Ligand SMILES: [Zn+2]
């Protein structure tokens with residue numbers, strides 16, 4: 001039986017990512033629920049970031065980074081990410097996505113929800129959606145990592161999660177192609193899920209979720225079909241970038 | 242993957258099928274017909290239907306599914322049999338998930354098999370040369386949920402929505418490092434090879450001490466006995482590898498296979514080349530996560546314990562090294578894995594320098610045949626630890642205040658031109674201790690720290706081994722691994738609960754491994770005297786006395 005005083009002191013429980021026992025309060029943020037060593041190996045993105053793509057920036061004078069200033073701002077969707085895609089983050093994503101450790105969706109998703117709350121506090125989101133996988137890939141992997149993250153975020157932020165998009169083209173492993181080929185393969189890769197009424201959809205404020213932001217082209221392609229039917233507010237969030 | 246469950250008409254037997262065309266031909270050749278009961282996307286479902294004999298229920302409820310059209314088998318029956326024979330020869334004694342089977346075939350460069358793989362597997366199943374199970378069984382009563390691959394119970398199983406089979410499906414988190422085991426993934430157990438060819442084994446000659454010789458004879462007579470397990474309690478530095486050579490040679494000469502299991506990857510790395518040098522003509526594999534020998538064929542396999550989940554009755558002798566260490570000790574799933582990898586009638590040798598009390602009792606009462614080797618190979622006694630108390634030890638470390646005994650220890654190391662191995666109970670202490678040493682007048686020493694999550698850990702250890710470092714501060718990860726000839730050991734905070742008797746004996750065992758350098762010392766520095774420290778000292782003294790009594794100690798004690 002638990003003694004009464006155990007509620008006064010932090011309990012010892014395992015770190016979310018390596019199971020080293022640590023002391024933390026049950027309602028502490030994810031950062032405080034991971035061990036010292038894991039903390040050291042995560043590169044958190046905080047401080048000043050590019051107002052568009054969420055890249056960490058040194059100077060605070062420019063609101064947007066060099067890449068973003070070159071892109072036409074009318075088509076731009078703001079993005080935020082939690083950590084840099086390096087070190088521990090890279091390792092954890094590998095274990096989550098490729099080894100299939102689905103349990104990791106919980107700390108990653110909660111952490112993303114915290115960051116979402118921090119940066120997008122004033123945005124009146126009405127629903128969450130995620131970058132879909134092609135049916136074949138989904139069947140092979142058994143789950144969609146972005147969908148799992150979206151579900152955890154939905155529970156944290158109390159927002160419904162909807163599958164708004166369908167991936168109709170199979171884009172084979174990204175790393176094996178040149179940048180141009182990749183972009184070409186992505187063109188019109190996503191279409192709207194016909195189950196949703198487009199007038200209803202056009203009035204929504206959407207949060208789009210993915211695991212990793214590499215060049216941003218996948219997310220931009222996902223936003224296209226949504227913009228086409230008049231969805232005005234789309235924001236994106238990824239765990240790493 | 243689509244599976245079928247069918248019944249052989251006029252018989253009560255239920256079968257499952259990965260390729261129903263094969264079954265139809267197979268049974269027709271035996272004058273029988275089959276009725277398909279149902280098809281499913283999940284092997285787990287098919288398996289539990291058969292296990293629970295729910296056939297009556299199906300037959301009452303539904304009509305058998307009539308397949309509108311059978312596909313034609315696109316290879317002749319005789320060539321199917323030939324192909325099956327070929328594949329079976331490669332896969333004997335293996336236990337593989339579907340995904341592992343595919344990587345196995347890739348590694349073997351068997352490319353065109355994709356088309357014929359399912360028919361071949363189905364034939365092997367019908368001929369009882371292979372068993373098919375689901376990775377995880379979960380649709381039975383909850384306490385019987387299990388992962389067939391690692392034999393874990395439901396503690397490690399996790400129900401998730403599965404896009405592969407479109408159902409709720411359970412995955413296993415315990416063996417996920419070897420590829421995901423789940424309800425809808427088939428797990429194949431291929432029967433072991435029954436042919437053992439006797440052969441001549443060439444062994445590089447070794448010189449064994451009288452004490453080692455005696456133990457070797459005990460082990461050889463154990464292999465001729467009815468007993469299944471043998472416990473060898475050998476002190477650190479007793480030369481256990483050499484002692485295993487005669488028994489390995491014996492078993493190999495009978496054409497049988499051997500596996501040497503160790504808890505850690507670095508030991509696999511170190512042991513494989515040594516064994517290879519002793520047995521130059523045998524195929525000696527090193528298996529661990531990410532090893533390049535994966536899926537290769539070996540006569541003597543050096544492996545981490547988890548790798549044994551990939552074998553089925555494949556080995557006739559399994560040597561389990563450091564049985565008392567993490568992760569082996571009291572890990573039921575790993576133990577069951579070793580058990581499953583052992584052939585029927587196979588033998589197991591358990592090696593340890595620090596046997597748990599329970600085992601010693603079993604050995605005394607004769608339940609567990611055993612031998613004790615109390616002397617090191619060079620005949621020097623084990624170094625006895627010095628127990629020293631220091632008040633507010635960690636306070637002083639944190640504030641870099643002088644600690645006389647610690648300082649004295651380091652001076653000792655410098656005087657004798659040794660290397661210091663300093664153990665600390667927690668990761669955060671590594672940095673603090675390094676700073677303490679620097680601030681207390683020893684900044685000129687080459688130092689480094691090491692702990693489990695460090696990315697360049699192997700590099701640091703290598704530098705210590707190559708005597709590029711004077712001083713290495715470490716957590717318990719190096720408790721059993723590293724040995725350098727001129728080693729001095731300091732255990733800081735030896736009263737920490739993490740440092741039990743076994744851990745302390747192991748750490749002390751790093752010292753005095755070389756016969757040419759008798760200066761090494763072991764110090765336990767702690768705030769309090771604990772049972773662990775006292776017991777460790779007591780056991781070391783006991784073993785030294787035992788060795789002396791048996792006449793195996795040639796040299797006088799150089800310690801104390
Ligand atoms: Zn951690």
Ligand SMILES: [Zn+2]
Pocket residue numbers: 050051052053054055064065066067068069
């Ligand atoms: Zn930007």
Ligand SMILES: [Zn+2]
Pocket residue numbers: 388389390391392393413414415416417422
């Ligand atoms: Zn398992």
Ligand SMILES: [Zn+2]
Pocket residue numbers: 283403404405406407408409410423424425426
């Ligand atoms: Zn499934």
